[in-house]
Amino acid sequence: MSHPRITLEHVSKQFAAPGAGRTAVLDNVSLTVNEGEFVCLLGPSGCGKSTILNLVAGFEQPDHGRVLLDHRPISEPGPERGMVFQQPMLFPWLTVRDNVTFGPRMTGADKASYQADAERYLQLVGLQDFAEHYPWQLSGGMRQRAALARAWLPKPQTLLMDEPFGALDAQTRLAMQELLTDIWQRTRTTILFVTHDVDEALFLADRVLVMSARPGQIRESLTVPFARPRNPEELLTDSAYGQLKRDILHAVREEAAKSLGLQPA
Ligand SMILES: Nc1ncnc2c1ncn2[C@@H]1O[C@H](COP(=O)(O)OP(=O)(O)OP(=O)(O)O)[C@@H](O)[C@H]1O
Ligand SMILES: [Mg+2]
Structure with missing residues (x-):
């Protein structure tokens, strides 16, 4: 039986926008990350991905709904939750x-x-x-x-990672992804990992969540079926890889176009 470590139940969050009242950032977001699971969160810029990490870290509180760690509401940061930011x-x-x-x-x-x-x-x-x-x-x-x-x-029982490899060159990024999965397989830490890179998500994750344009909602949850340990070169030869990458890219591009006010090509 999988045990939910992180749970968001119908979470909504608004922020004050200078001169423009309030901006709804998250609208009725529900998600679960199970103990030991590696989940990647994708979605257009500004849809609320970092806000979700900040809620789980205990830096922010939801306006509506509940954010739970092991079934208990999160009220403040704690050492059992680690955070890695885009810039070290x-x-x-x-x-x-x-x-x-x-x-x-x-x-x-x-x-x-x-x-x-x-x-x-x-x-x-x-x-x-x-x-x-x-x-x-x-x-x-x-x-x-x-x-x-x-x-x-x-x-930490839980690691929250906000585009931690976004600023790295492609080779270093690959090496870091392999290092991360290697340590994760030894420790089985629960990881919620934000990325814009579909290949990164497919290499790392057990499950990929795709968010909609702001106000963010979870649009799709896709299981990544590839056996571990994964090899980035072998993954490319798997026909399921291309299909899954296409599905995720399609959803991400559609939402990015919405958030930019464009029609997807
Ligand atoms: N503390 C804050 N005060 C006011 N507005 C905020 C605050 N934190 C986030 N926002 C707003 O919430 C929205 C979502 O921000 P967030 O950082 O969660 O997006 P994101 O999905 O992580 O985007 P990116 O992919 O660009 O990192 C943005 O419009 C941002 O301006
Ligand atoms: Mg962010």
Whole structure:
């Protein structure tokens, strides 16, 4: 039996728009992410994807409906939910190792309780030789790897990822996707991952949710059937891959056209 870790029940959210009253961003959104599941969220710019992550993170509260973690309403951020942003938010004045161990150090945890794990994650993301470097001495991909190690160190049950690889070049992005699925398969963390990249979603996800133009609703939920571990080259030879990619692209393009006020070609 799958156990729902994240649940949105009929969630609506508006924001004050300068000089224009209020903008409805989410309208009656319901979704579930099961324990250990990897779900990717796609949809046009401005449809409310980051808003959904912010609600689950506890940074925002819904106007209507409920946002639940393990059946309990979320009222504030907590260490059991990690967040990775599009731009790796590292502290420039801290070394890679101090950035990675920032969470447990802030909670006053005993160094012995996290030191070995920190070294293991540094190794896993290939930064063991850069632990004493500062963020400005790293490439963009290395910074994002440091952010990934930092997010994983407190052993979050849930990881919220907002286009974390959006700023990376195609090769680094592929390597990061493989690294992410590799760590996810070891830890079985529940992941809600926002992306604009259909190939990325099909490589990573168990299930893809496509949102409509703002006010965002869940338009489609598609199961990604490919066996794991997945290989990006082999996926391309699978006929189901092309079909699924076409279906998702069609939905995403239709919604993007609506949000831009265009007719889809
Ligand atoms: N704190 C806020 N205050 C006011 N408006 C907000 C706030 N957060 C989000 N919005 C508005 O909500 C809408 C949805 O924003 P959101 O960031 O969730 O979109 P998104 O789907 O993540 O878009 P993108 O793909 O471009 O990142 C936008 O119109 C945005 O201006
Ligand atoms: Mg966003």
